Amino acid sequence: MANRIKVTFQPENRVVEASPGDTLLDAAAQAGIYINSLCGGEGVCGKCRLKVLSGQVEMSSQGVGFLDRKELDAGFVLACQSTLKDQDVEVWIPPEARQEEEQILMVDNIVHYAEPSPQEAGTVPAPVPYYKPLCDKVFLKLPEPTIQDNLSDLERIYRALARKHPDVKWESDFACLKDLAHLLRKNNWEVTALVHCLDAQCHHVRALEPGDTSKRTYGVAIDVGTTTIVAQLVDLKTGKVIGVEASHNQQARYGEDVISRMIFACGRGGVDPLKNAVVTTINSLIHSLVAGAGIQPTDIVSFVAAGNTTMTHLLVGLEPCTIRVEPYIPTATRIPWARAAEVGLTGHPDALLHCMPCVSSYVGGDITAGVLACGMNDSSQLSALIDIGTNGEIVVGNNEWLVCCSASAGPAFEGGGTKCGMRATKGAVQKVRIHGDRVEIQTIGGGKARGICGSGLIDCMAELVAEGIIDQNGKFIALDHPRVRVTDGVPEFVVAQESESETGEAVVITEDDIGNLMKSKAAVLAAMKILLEGLGLQFFDLDRLYVAGGFGAHLDIEKSIRIGLLPDVPKEKILFIGNSSVAGARQALLSTHAYRKANAIARQMTYFELSVHAGFMNEFVAALFLPHTDESLFPSVRQVLKKRRGA
Structure with a gap:
């Protein structure tokens, strides 16, 4: 049996045994410690930096390429590219490599479960409570059989269920027959049926339980x-x-x-x-x-x-x-x-x-659930639903039609692919305000900055262009600003200085970071524009824009419009609907009608594959500007920038 090696992870002081040849990333997973690894251990993101405090590991040449001389001399390695040798190892996980508690959106604004009812064309019925869950429990108190009432035990159950629900037929799993006779007679003919109600015409008994357990459902x-x-x-x-x-x-x-x-x-x-x-x-x-x-x-x-x-x-x-x-x-x-x-x-x-x-x-x-939750498929109004993450999924339509697409936005909105980017966890800069030479930041948790998350990147970029520090191509033009510096030939803006940082190193947004973020926002805006123009519509035709998901919940509407992530529509038309994925799932859980409607929504949606769309690349390139090369699409932004720079 191969020698077992002890690996100690600090600052948790957690010890795990591993084998020679295992990577530090594998050992961390065994210890229940989750280290940032955007690429899943392929060695192409460079996020899983650890510092070896004692012992030795074997690091591949691929891993060396992500570390500078200073880091190598200090003992840093990539966890996914470092394998254990034949000696115990102690490593330290720096703050930027830890996967800490994230701001997870658990709330939503959707609470209605609508029963299907007749409606006039172009109207939406008022939501009414309608609970007919996919699975339910029904308590049955059965009459004992007699010579005159000599139905079988199973038929006796069907009869009792039919009296409670006369509009459906009943079937049961074969497993329900096992020990059924004993179950009924031992429990004084009182049982609870676990019922699957998805089929509106025929409900299915899944299990039978002794006594009345119907309240525990x-x-x-x-x-x-x-x-x-x-x-x-x-x-x-x-x-x-x-x-x-x-x-x-x-x-x-x-x-x-x-x-x-x-x-x-x-x-x-x-x-x-x-x-x-x-x-x-x-x-x-x-x-x-x-x-x-x-x-x-x-x-x-x-x-x-x-x-x-x-x-x-x-x-x-x-x-x-x-x-x-x-x-x-x-x-x-x-x-x-x-x-x-x-x-x-x-x-x-x-x-x-x-x-x-x-x-x-x-x-x-998750997108089907979002459409169900916001109800855009039941409204005659023209609506759009946008869920922004690594992919930007977009749905446009009303109660007559729905079209959808997915734009590859990349990891920038979640802090990936940027020099100091991180997810929305403790210490992430999420709000930025620039007043001349003064910079105000707000971090998640209120402590010192560890990095900057997606909403902070959008805030910062919007402020930089408004202050004239970068131009509308995303290039730095105010190189004499006290917060602008050039590192390795790349201009960058210092969002949080060394004294404001948990790591002791400045949190910055570089010109390359801005370029990546512009590509992400361009993909989302171009996708929405393609969908609308394919139908002969424009942004101003939208009656409602729903923004879903955790990232969307922390967006600043004005700044998102200012950089061209969201279209320039009146603020009152934009509605953040929270976690519409779990809201739609809950609706389906509580209503067979809602679940069947979700299936109808999925079948109704027409999907556009943007990778083969002839006009997408042109729209994408046009959107690589702050906010867009066609300034007429963003009239409010022109006014804001003029007022801000003239102040």
């Missing part, structure tokens, strides 16, 4: 995000949210984005590690929810999960390999319901998992 709505996972515990009898928990998606150890995880799943790692990571994350949230509510895991009878197409595949254990290669075809966009226990989720043994339907390889169930 709960479901879990899950937003399976690439970065974070949010779970809501819902009382299926009242529709009330009992608790909410959120956590990082443990899949992050295999890559920060879906492409990295697809490469891992379809290469050296396989699907199982990714599936196990997301299921483990969800189960940890479930344990916290049931403990907080004082219930048992077996009281959870239903799950609804909403995620992008790749996350949905990985949750249920499907290979996502064909998603990333032309012609970009997923295994399925509508996943059949499954026993939650078979997927690995903690709950009732016969609980069911339903996944929100996807549209295409890059427009997933």
Whole structure:
């Protein structure tokens, strides 16, 4: 048996045993320590820097290329490119490499579950409470059989159910027959049926329990995000949210984005590690929810999960390999319901998992859930829904039609690909205000700055252009500004000075960072413009613009318009709707009608593949300007800049 090596991680002082040849990144994962690794261990992002305090590791030449001489002399290595030798090792994880608590958006603004009802053309029915969950429990007190009333035990159950719900037919799983006679007679003919209600014409009995357990009927709505996972515990009898928990998606150890995880799943790692990571994350949230509510895991009878197409595949254990290669075809966009226990989720043994339907390889169930939650498909108004992350998913339409697309925005909005970029965790600069030579910043948590997150980057870029420090091409022009300096030939702006930084090094935004962010915002704006112009419409035709997701919740509307990330529409038309993915999942959990409507929405949406669209590149290039080469698209920005610079 190979020698076991002790690896100690500081400052946690956590020790784990590993084998020679294991990487430090693998050892960290074994220790339950998650280190930033955008590329999932491929050695191409350089984010997993660790400092070796004692012992020696073997680092590949690929890893050396990401470190300068000063870092190498200090003992820094890349965790994913450093393998253990035959001696114990102690390493220190610097703040910028730690995966700390993120601002995870757990709230939403959508609380209605509408029953289908007749409506006049062009009107939207008033939402009314309508709870008919996908899975339910029904208590039955059965009459004992007699010579005259000699129905079989199963038919006796069907009769009792039909009296409570006369409009549907009833079937049951074969497993319900096992020990049925004993169950009924031992419990004085009182049982509770666990029922699957998705089929409006024929409900299905999944299990029978002794006595009355109908009051203990709960479901879990899950937003399976690439970065974070949010779970809501819902009382299926009242529709009330009992608790909410959120956590990082443990899949992050295999890559920060879906492409990295697809490469891992379809290469050296396989699907199982990714599936196990997301299921483990969800189960940890479930344990916290049931403990907080004082219930048992077996009281959870239903799950609804909403995620992008790749996350949905990985949750249920499907290979996502064909998603990333032309012609970009997923295994399925509508996943059949499954026993939650078979997927690995903690709950009732016969609980069911339903996944929100996807549209295409890059427009997933989270977007379908968002459309359902905001109700744009039920309104005659022209609306757009935008969910900005590594991909910018966009839907435009109304109650007659819906079109959608996905624009590859890259990691810039989540702090990736920038010199001091980081996710929205403690210490990230999230607000920036520049007054001449004075700079005001606001960090998450209120402490010293560790880096700058997406909303801070947008704030900063908008302020730089308003102050005339950069031009509308994103190039520095005020090189004499006291906060502007040139490092290795690249101009940069000091957002937080060394004395304001937790690491003792300045937090900066470079000209290259600005260029990357401009590409990201250009992709999103160009995608929306392509969708609208393909229908003969323009930005000003929009009646409502919904902005969803955690990143969107922290955006400054004015500054997002100023850089050309959002179109120049009146502020009152823009509505932040929070975590619409979990909101839509909750709606489906509580309403069979809502779940069927979600499937209708997914089928209704027409997907545009921008990678083969002839005009997308032209629109993308036109949007590589602050805010846009066509200034007539942003009249309010012209006024703001004129007023700001003239003040």
